[in-house]
Amino acid sequence: TQLLEQSPQFLSIQEGENLTVYCNSSSVFSSLQWYRQEPGEGPVLLVTVVTGGEVKKLKRLTFQFGDARKDSSLHITAAQPGDTGLYLCAGFPYTGKLIFGQGTTLQVKP
């Protein structure tokens, strides 16, 4: 069974702090996506990474795909209360359907 493990599961920080969320698997993925979900809403796609070692930046968010295509990280610089939400990683294995991690709940306090 292919699994994506996210850590930490919960994170509560003060505004202005930096944080990193990790997404790990023993399986190789052709690509990996990060979503952000607010309560009562659907997940919103943030980024797709497709090349091993790839780094993508979206304003204060930095996404990295591991060289071996088994892991990814999301780093947020100077977190703001508007960053609060559930962050989900999702991977496409070479065969099979999109697999979601359990998510990281981030709370940024003003």
Place this chain on the structure above:
Amino acid sequence: DSGVTQTPKHLITATGQRVTLRCSPRSGDLSVYWYQQSLDQGLQFLIQYYNGEERAKGNILERFSAQQFPDLHSELNLSSLELGDSALYFCASSLRTGAYEQYFGPGTRLTVT
């Protein structure tokens, strides 16, 4: 706004009943996916349709069924409802099947009492 629409937004029903959830994909998308999200299970893939045909099945119960119509909208039918079926149900669409980006609708919150 992802371009994916789902109705209804909220649904409250009793155990043993049957409900139908509706999804309209983004314009041009041929593939529709259904997911269930509960607090303890996370986001679980249920079923995928591509251009009217079932493409992949996940953890979908036999009491649940779905279909995709010629106009590409999709319906998820949930029958003999149990308390444990209470959850958020999301529809997502993508251009084609495979490793394409999925865009999620706002979800239907189902409460079974």
